[in-house]
Amino acid sequence: METPTLQTDLAKLPHRPGVYLMLDETGKVIYVGAAKDLKKRVSSYFRRDISDIKTRKLVANIKSFDYEIHDSKEAAFIRERDLIRIHFPRYNIDWKDDKDYPLVQITVSSETERFSRLFIVRSPLNSYDWFFGRKKDVTALRSSIRVLRRIFPIANKSYCFRTKKPCLDYSIKRCSAPCVEKISLNEYQQIVDEFILFLQGKREDLLEILYSEMNNQADKLDFEGAAKTRDRISQIERTVASQKSLAIPRDKDIVILLSEENNYLLLNFWIQNGDIINIEERNWGILNSLSEVEIVRSYIQNFYLDSDFIPQIIESSVNLGENQETLEIWLSKRQGKTVQISYRPDIPKNRLLAPIILKNRFKLGEQVRKEKKKLEIKNVALKELKERLNLSTLPNRIETYDISNLQGQLPVGSMVVFSEGLPHKSQYRKFKIKSLPSEPNDVAMMQEVLLRRLEHRDKKFAKELPDLIVIDGGKPQVNAIGKIISSLKLELPVIGLAKREEEVFLPHKKTAVPFPDDSPALRLLKQTRDEAHRFAITYHKKRRVLQQKSGLDNIPGVGAKRRRNLLTHFGSIDKIRNASVEELCQVEGINRSIGEKIFLHFNSNPKMNH
Template sequence: MVTAEDLKILPDKPGVYMMKDSAGKIIYVGKAVSLRNRVRSYFQASRNLNPRIQSMVNLVDRVEYITTNSEVEALVLECNLIKQERPKYNVRLRDDKQYPWVKITMAESYPQVYITRQVRQDGSKYYGPYTNVSALRDTFRLLRQLFPLRGCRYNLDEERIERPCLNYHIRRCLAPCTGLVPKETYRELIQQVCLFLEGRQEELVEKLRHEMGEAAARQEYERAAQLRDRLRDVQNVLERQKVVSDAREDTDIFGIAQDPSGSTVQVFQVRGGKLVGREYFQLAQGDETPPAEVLEAFITQYYDGSGFIPKELWLPCPLEGMKTVAEWLAGQRGNKVNLLVPQKGEKAQLVKMAAENAQILLEQERNREKQRENFIQDTLDELQRELFLEKPPLRIEGFDISNTQGQQAVASMVVFENGLAKGSEYRRFRIRTVEGPNDFAMMQEALRRRFRRGLEERQNLQTEGGKFAKFPDLLLIDGGKGQLSAVSEVLAELGLEHLPRIGLAKQEEEIYLPDREEPVRLSRRSEALKLLQRVRDEAHRFAITYHKSLRDQRTVASSLDLVTGIGPKKKQALLKHFGSVKRIREASLEELMRVEGINAKLAESIKEQLELV
C-alpha cells in the first residue's frame, strides 16, 4: 500500500513512474516533469479521477520511479517501458496487435526490403504501421514491379551466390548476390524506394527524370529505357492520388472518435498536398479517457521507430505534453516538427474530415463486433444443443499427439474462448513415460499432467489464477472412440469424469460422445462443426510444429556430430554462420573457411563427410 511517507520522499525531478499491484506486476507507466507532484495527484482525496484511473489507483500497492535529465528523456523511457511491459491501464492498441511494417535493412551493403511485424533498433528503416494487410501486400507487389529489388534473405556482407536466380533473367532483380551491381548503384535504388514509401513520389519523378537524362547523355540507352519505364509507372501512381491541400506540404492529419468501449484514431497521410494513404487504429481506452491523452499516447507509439515523420502534424485538440512530444518527434526526424491545432480554413476542414471518418469507422467496428458476437453465440448455442451440453462451451480445449514411430513424441493443448483462439494459453508437452508408438498412452499422459497440475493449482491458490487452473467447458480430442475412452479413463482416475468431452474423427468428421454408441453427424455446412474443426486442426498444427522442431534439432545435431574434427564450438559457429546443415553442405571451401576456426584442411574434410551423410 502506498503511504504518505512514500509520497513525501518522491523527488521533484522529471522521470518515469511505475505503478505496481500487490503481485508486483506493473499496471501503469507514466512520465512527469515533477515526479512528486504527478504521483501525489493520484492519491489526493479531493482529486476527481475518471473511473478508469480510480480503478487503477485502487489496485496500486507501490510506486517505483526512475529520474531523468529532461521530460523528453522521460517520454523515450516511458515509450520503451510501455512496449516492454504492456501495462493494463496504459493507452494501447486493442489486443496489443502487432501491425505490419515495411522494413529496409539499411545497415547492410545491399539492403533487403520485406514485410515484418517486429520493429527493432537495428539501424533499419521502418515504414508503417499498416492496418490493412491486403492493401500492404498490394503496395509491396507494386514496389517489386517498380523497382528491381532482391527478394532473397542472404546476408550479402558475408556470403555470395555463384549464379543469379530467375528474377535477374526476367529483369525483376539486379542480382546483387553475385556482385553484378555496385553497392552505390543498389543503394541509389533503395533511396528511390524510400522516397516512394514516404509518399514523396513527385520528388522521385524529378529524380528519375534527371537520371534518365544523364543515362541518355552517356549513351546508356538500355538503362535510360529502364528508368523511363519506372518513371511512367510512378507517374501512373501519382495520377490516382487525390489533391487535398493547395499548400504542397507533408503532413499527417489526425482525427479521433470515442465511445464507452474504445477509441478510433484516423490518420490521413498527405505528401506534397496529395492524400497518399490513410490508416485507422482501434484503441482499448474509451471516452472515460480524455481524447488528448489518447492521442498523445498513440502518437508516441505510432512514430516510435518510424522511417519517416512529416514536417507537420495537424491535431483535433492540444496535447498536454505538446512541447515535449514535438521535441521528441524532432529528435526522431532530425529537424523541427510542428504540432498544430487548426481553428479555421482548409486545415481545420481536413482535421474535421479526419474526425468524421474516425466516427464512421468506429460505428462500423461496433456493428462488426455485434455481428461477430451474435454469430459466435449462435454457434455455441448450436454446439450446446447438438452435443447435449448443460451450457454453451465458452472455453474449448483441443488436444493432439505428434510423433515419428514413437520418437520425439509430443502433445499439444490449444484453447478457444468465445469461439476464438487464445494463443497465450496454448501449452505443449514432451511425452516422457511412453515408449514406442502408442498414441492412446501418450494422450493419457498429456491429459493426466494437464489436469493434475490444474487440480494442484486450484488447491494451492484457491482460485483459477494458475496456468492450468481454469478447466474447459468442452474437451476435444483428435480421434475417435478409442482415443475418447482412453481420455475418459484418466478423467475418472482424477475425479473429473463430469467434464464434457468429445472425439472428432477426421475421415467422416464424426463426433463421438462418451455415453453414446452412435456418433453425432453434423452438416458439413454447420458452423458448430466448423468451429470444432478449427480447434482440431489448430491442435494438430501446434503439435506437428513442435514435433518437427525437435526432429530437426536432432537431425542437425546428428549430421554434424558425424563429421570428425568438429567439436561443439565449431558446430555452433557453423550453424550460426550458415543457418542450416543444407547450406553448410552447399557452401564452397572459401565460404566454409570464413567461419572462425575452419582452415582449408578442415573445410575440405567437412565437404567430403557431409556429402556422405
Template sequence: TSSEREALILEASLIKQYQPPYNALLKDDRSYPYLAVTLSETFPRLLLVRRPRKRTGALLFGPYTGAREARHLQQMVVDTFRLRRCVRLPKTACLYYHLKVCSAPCIGAIDAAQYGKDVAAAVRVLQGHGEEIRPALEAEMRSSAERQEFERAAHLRDALAGLDALSERQHVVGPGRGRVDVLALAYPRDPSTLRVAIGRLRVEDGEVRGTDPHLLSISATDPPDPTEVWRQFLGQFYGSGWELPARIYLAGAVSEGLAPILDELFESRGIPVQSRPTGRYAALGRLAERLARATVDQVTSGPAPREVLLALMSLLQLPTIPQRIEGIDISILQGTDAVGSLVVFDHGVPRRSEYRRYRIRSVRGTDDFASVAEVVGRRFRRQLAEEQPLPDLLLIDGGAGQLAAAEAALTALGLADRVPAIGLAKREEEVYLPDRTQPLRPSPNLPAMLLLRAVRDEAHRFAVTYHRTRRRIRLRGEMDRALLDRPDGPS
C-alpha cells in the first residue's frame, strides 16, 4: 500500500476475511467509519456510517482509522459549507441557522441549486482538493473581518487551518460484485532506477482485498515503450489463464498497439477491459497508481549511472558531465508572499543540506521573470564571494522568459559562459536552451529527462512548501491585528 493508513485498513479487511487463529485483534464485526454524502436527497447531508453497503445512493469517503478523526472532519466540513444536520426538514429554522453554520433549506433560505454548489465544494474538499477552494475562503475571511464579522472570520480561519489535514485524498468506494483487477503503470522519477512498476489492486465485492506490485527492467538509453511493458506484464501474469478476474481496469490511456494483446488475452475469454476508469473505480485507479509510484520510488536509489549523465550531456550539448545540477523555482499567489527556492543534486542525488530559500525583496506584485533574476543574482553573488563551486548545470522551472531572466542575471555577474542554464516547462516537458529559438521536445520518459524532471519537481515542491508557510504566517497576523482593532478588543 502507499500509506500507513491504507496498510492498517487492508490488514483489518484480511483478518476479518481469513480469521487467522493466532491473531485475536480485529476479528469483530465492526468496520472502520466512512463519511457518506446522501446524494439521493434533495438537500444532501454528510453522515458518519460504519456499514457502507447499506447506504445506497450515497457517495462514500474513507475508511478512516479513527472515529474521532472522522467526526472532526465531518463537523468541519458541515460547518464550513453550512450543510444541514436534521434527519427531516423542519418547518422552522433550528439553532444551527442562528449560529450561522447551517444555510437553512428548511425555511427556503437557500435553493436547491445553490445548496448543490455547497455540496459540490464539500465533496471537492473530501476528495483532497481543498487547495482549490482555499483562495475563496481566504477572500471571504478578509471580507468578514472588514465587515467586523469577527466570529465568522475566526471560523473561516480555523477552517483554513483544517484544510491542511485534508491533503491526503480519501478514496471513493462503493458496492460491487465479483473480482475486479485495477492496474496502473508508473515510471521512475529517480534516474538511477532503470525499472518501471505496475501496481495491481484485487477488488472483491467493492473492497480492496489485496495489493500486488511488480517491477520490470527498462533500458538506460531508450525511452520505455508502454505497449511493450504492458505486453510483458499481462502475458506473464494472466497468460496461464489461472484466477482471471471478471473485469480489468487499466488506469491511464491504452495505445492502439495494445488492443490486439488485450483481445487475445481477455476479450476472447469474455473478460472486458476498460481504460481510464470512471466513477468509483477512478479512485481505485488513482490508488493503483500510488501503489505503482511507491513501488518504483522505494527501489534502492543511488548515484545516477554514468551513462545517464553522459546522455544528458549529449542531449543538452554541455561542455562537461553535469555532476552537480542546481534547480530554481518561484512560488507566488495573487502577487503576495513571493518566494524562491534552490535545490542541489549531486550525481543525481538531492543534497538537502545545501537547499536554500529566498524571500523576494525587489519585486512588487506578480513578476515571475524579475523574481527569477533576483534569486539567480543573489545565489551566484554569494557563490562568487565565498568561492563556492559553480554548478555544471542550472535548471530554471519555466520557459523562455524565465530562462532569459536567469541568463541576464548570469551575464551581469560574468557567469553566462561558465554556468550552462536551461528552462524546463511543465506543460509539455519542453527544454529551452539559450542559443535555440525552438525548445527541445525529447521523450519525457528518457532517463536523462527523468533526472531533469526530478530536479524541477523538487525545486517546485520546496518553493510551494515555503510559500504556504509564509502565507499562513501572514494570514494569522492579519487575523490577530483585526481582532485587536475591535472596539472592545479581542474576546
C-alpha cells in the first residue's frame, strides 16, 4: 500500500533510463533494479492488481526508494551490478559477491615485453592486450587452459624476462621457452596468433591455416614439421569436440526455468544446427522472494553481460513481459546485430530437450527431498537438545566459540552462529585478543571474547541473544564463562564440548550430560564446534601470514628458504625482532652479513653486539 510520501516520490520520477533502490523501514537497500523508464517501472510495483505473491512480499517491505538517472539502459544495467555488489540487497540473487569473474589475458609484445604471455586475471588491466572467456568457474577455466597449452605452448610466468634457463613448463611441453630462445620470436608469435583465433571461435579458419601449413611443409619435404602440424590439428579437433568452457558461436539459446517448492534450477541450452552443443546450468536453491520473471530477467542480464557471444535468438519458458523489449534492445546493441527474445511455453515438450528436462526435474526433486530430510534431522536434533539440556525454548540460535593461538602468539577468537540448525555465515565474527596474558591462557581469552560479544549488544549482529552458547572446552572453560554471564545479569544457557571424549558439560556440574554416540543433537554440537575451530584456525593463520610478510619480505638477501629457516628456528617475528646478530647467525643459511641486515631491518638505531 502506498503512503503519502511514496505517492509524492512516485510523482517526481522521470521517464528516463536509470537504476532504482528499494529501501526498508531502517533505510537499508533491499532490492536494486534497472529500467529504461524509471517512472513506469517503479510505479508498476505499487499497482493494486499484483498477482505474484513474491512481488507482494517485496513490496510489503518497501518504505521508500531512491534512484539514479543514466544516459542509456546499458549504463543503467552496468550500474545495477555495481550497486548490488555494494549493498548486498536481500531480494537480489545475482552479483552479490565482490569478485570480477576470471578472464584469459594474452599480453601484446612490445619494447618492454619481447614476447606475449598468457595469464588468468580478474578484470581487464588495459585496453591493448587480448582478453577472452569470462567464466564464473575459475577451476574449469584453469583446467581448459592447461589442456590448451599443450597445443599452444605459450609462456605464462611473471619472471619470464628475468630467467636464464627454461622452467618446468618447457620440460612438460606446455611452454616453448621463448625466454631462452628455444624458439624464434616469429615462430612463437605465430603460435600466439593461432591461439587468439581459437579463443575468438574461429576454429575453422585456424584449421584451414594449419592444413595449408602442413601441405607446404610436405611439399618442402619437411616431413618432421608436417607430422608435428598434423598432430596439432588432431589435438585441436579433439579439443573443439570436447571443450565448452569458452565462448562458442551458435544459432540460438533456449532458457528454461524448473521449480519445485520454491527451489529453482535454470537450464540454458546452446543450439547449433539443430543439435545441443552445451548446457549452462544455474542452481539457485530456495528463492522465496523473487518471481520467475525476475529470476530469468536477472539471469539473462547477468549471463550475457559477461558472455563473449550472444546468439540472435533466445527462447524462454517464462514470459518476460515488459522486460523483453528492454533486454532485446540492450542485447542487440552489445552484439551489434538484432537479438530476438521469444516466449515459448511449449519448450518442455520439445523432443530434443524433453529427456534432459525430465532428468533435471527428477534431480531437482531429489535435491528438495534431501534438503527436507536434512531439515527434519536438524529439527530432531534441536528438540533433543532442548530435552537433554532442560532448555526453556528450542535452541534456534546457537553461538559457538573457540580460541586459536600458537603458544600464546597472535591469539584470536571465533564466534559461529547456527540458525535453526544451519550455519548463518553472515553472523560469524572474529575477535583479535586484546588483553595478552604473560602465559598462554585459553580460559582468560575465552572470557574476553564472550565479554566483548555480550557487552556490545547495540551492534546489529549482537542484538539477538543466543538460545544456547557452546564453548570448545571442558569444565574450566564452562565455569569461567558461566561467571561472565552471571556478572552481566543475563540468563543464557551455556555448555562445553570437550574434544577428547566428546563430552557435554554444564556449569558447576561434576558429571557430563549423557548423549548416545548416534545422537543427532551431539552431531549438531560437534558440527558447530568444528566450524568454530575451522573459522578460528583460518583467522589465526591469516594473521601469521600477514605478520610474516610484513616482517621479513623486504630484507635484501632473505628469500623464501631463509625466511622459513628463521621462522622455524625462532617461532615468531617478535622473537626474530629481539634476537641479537649472534643469535641470528645460529640459523641455518644465515651468515654474519645477512644477520646484520636482518638486525638493522628491525632496529633503526642499532647497538651491535660484537
